[in-house]
Amino acid sequence: MTEDVRRSEALGDTQNGDNGGTATKNSSKTGQIRARNKARIIAAAEEVFAAKGYEGATTAEIALKAALPKANVHYYFSTKEAIYRAVIDNILDLWLEPFQRITENDDPAEALSTYIRTKVMLSRDRPLASRIYANEIIRGAPILADYLGSDLREWVAEKSCVLRGWAKKGLMDPVEPAHLLFLIWASTQHYADFQVQAKAVLHHRDLTEDDFETAVQTITRIVLKGCGVKAD
Amino acid sequence: MTEDVRRSEALGDTQNGDNGGTATKNSSKTGQIRARNKARIIAAAEEVFAAKGYEGATTAEIALKAALPKANVHYYFSTKEAIYRAVIDNILDLWLEPFQRITENDDPAEALSTYIRTKVMLSRDRPLASRIYANEIIRGAPILADYLGSDLREWVAEKSCVLRGWAKKGLMDPVEPAHLLFLIWASTQHYADFQVQAKAVLHHRDLTEDDFETAVQTITRIVLKGCGVKAD
DNA sequence: GTCTATAGGCTGATAGAC
């Protein structure tokens, strides 16, 4: 990760449009403009990368969506790859955070239910992020290779201990932990990555609140019952 | 689907290299050369599209991998999109066929087990096909939109009847059929689409026969038990 | 049917006036 922009509000930024065009005074204002423009570029880039893939995305389209001249985009991010890295960087902890605080002392039924719900709702609220991540992995993870082998790997190892601990206590069946996590990731992210397919199959319209709720219920039920998790 | 090349041996074609360069006689041989070259192009294109995405793939690279001059590729397929359509077309029935013959009279435990195993093995044997399909859907299905709303939709509707029938007979729980299918698709295709991630998390090496076997076992077990399918 | 050479268009990136 070249630049760590994780905590900047890169999305949902409803441009509180003071300081419209030309600089007025310029002192501490500068940093604000910079942050705001970078955030706009990242938000625009997320849309374009999600829809077109890395190679299909053009800096021209990103600039257009960010309502900035193309050269301005290159002023903030020297290369297209730099924009992409910033976008990916923004996405990463979104992925790991939801299951972060869970320990062996938690109740498995509740912990897994919450995790599944959180992941489905992430698919509902941040489908673009999910698609970009999926695209990155499908392409062979050219940017995220290191992350997969270090951070994610460790994260899975930790959570595998928790799952094995629950099994040892007889709170659930001894299911292969990594494969269980794969199943949960895949089936929850499916509602973001394959949303067009789900829409087409279910009713041709945008997925509704009910669809996501049914998804949560179905996945939760199959996983809990399928892993023999004792209800609390 | 512009051209239906479904049944041509587009892959695993170990170029049985008679008739090396220049044409010798040319009569019924012509059709063979044509078929062989088209198959080589499709096979090469599958690799490139899977690795680079639609926009990232170049006809030059496809030609290089097919060991043909670039202009020759354009002779068989006039546009890049035509190559892509041929590749996609080749993939499609691969997706629907495995669950095709299943009816309400079959045993759910056996039918679902076989389906899951077949899908995982498809991920093992044709990961590139799976990735191209995933990429197409993630991008919003520009080519497959019609297919999703017609063929696939009907297929899901039919299979939903079978699943509901089983539930009515008390052979399994009344699970929302489409969402169950989504879960099975997602969790099985995961081993193709997110293979780099699975590799990195599991052991940094290529997935082994055992990995796929464990995947089959884990998914099958969770789905069957999770849906309350009676063992036969 | 094959293949070289090239047209024509779009891309990422920059120079340099404001």
Added chain:
DNA sequence: GTCTATCAGCCTATAGAC
């Protein structure tokens, strides 16, 4: 910091000799 004008390179696709 902003933005117009522009470049060099790569891309798909084709013309035309063999």
